[in-house]
Amino acid sequence: MQGKLKIGLFTIAIIAPLATWMFFNYNINSSKGNDVNFIVPPLKEADIPVDKYVISNDSSVEIKRQTGTHIRIKPGTFYREDGLPVTGQIDFNVREFHSASDILKSGIPMSICKERMEILQSGGMIELSAYNQGQKLEVKQGKNIEVDLAGYRSPEGYSLYYLQN
Numbered sequence: 001m002q003g004k005l006k007i008g009l010f011t012i013a014i015i016a017p018l019a020t021w022m023f024f025n026y027n028i029n030s031s032k033g034n035d036v037n038f039i040v041p042p043l044k045e046a047d048i049p050v051d052k053y054v055i056s057n058d059s060s061v062e063i064k065r066q067t068g069t070h071i072r073i074k075p076g077t078f079y080r081e082d083g084l085p086v087t088g089q090i091d092f093n094v095r096e097f098h099s100a101s102d103i104l105k106s107g108i109p110m111s112i113c114k115e116r117m118e119i120l121q122s123g124g125m126i127e128l129s130a131y132n133q134g135q136k137l138e139v140k141q142g143k144n145i146e147v148d149l150a151g152y153r154s155p156e157g158y159s160l161y162y163l164q165n
Contacts, residue, residue: 041107048106050093057086057132067096068150069126077145078130078137086132097125098152123158124149 041047055061057078063071071094078086097103103110103122110120126149130137139145 039107039109041105043105046105048095048097048102050095053092053094055090055092057090061092063092063094065094065096065150067098069096070146070148071128072146074143077139077143078132079140080132080135080137082135084135086137088133090137091131093127093129093131095127096149097122097127098150121158123153123155124151 051065053061053063055073058075060075061071061073063073065071073092078090080086095106097106097108100122103125108125110122111118126147128145128147
């Protein structure tokens with residue numbers, strides 16, 4: 001019984017600060033008229049760091065991360081919004097979030113709906129971004145990036161969500 005009580009208290013200790021931060025962050029930003037779909041770390045120095053990879057748009061890439069996550073990218077996956085061809089190196093950035101602490105430190109919004117009444121429960125998240133010559137890249141229509149995200153919990157009962165920032 002004491003083990004369950006400790007787990008319950010630990011859960012409350014994690015969820016209460018997260019909910020409080022989200023409530024104040026939402027009220028401050030909604031009073032400024034900002035959109036609620038954004039990622040703003042509460043403390044920049046505690047944010048989860050980005051792992052950087054240099055890849056090419058001309059060849060297949062497979063990244064096997066120490067966490068157990070695998071990322072596969074096929075040739076020709078990316079395009080530049082400015083219409084110029086993707087040439088040379090691509091700076092590919094990856095961040096993973098596997099705990100409530102990671103999510104809180106990163107400032108990821110955890111509401112499912114705009115009214116912020118339902119809070120997302122996460123089994124893990126990944127953030128990917130790519131740049132070429134300083135320009136943000138997008139994934140071409142009909143292409144995709146395959147991600148096998150390492151999981152440390154049972155995936156039962158979780159849904160998949162996508163946030164484009």
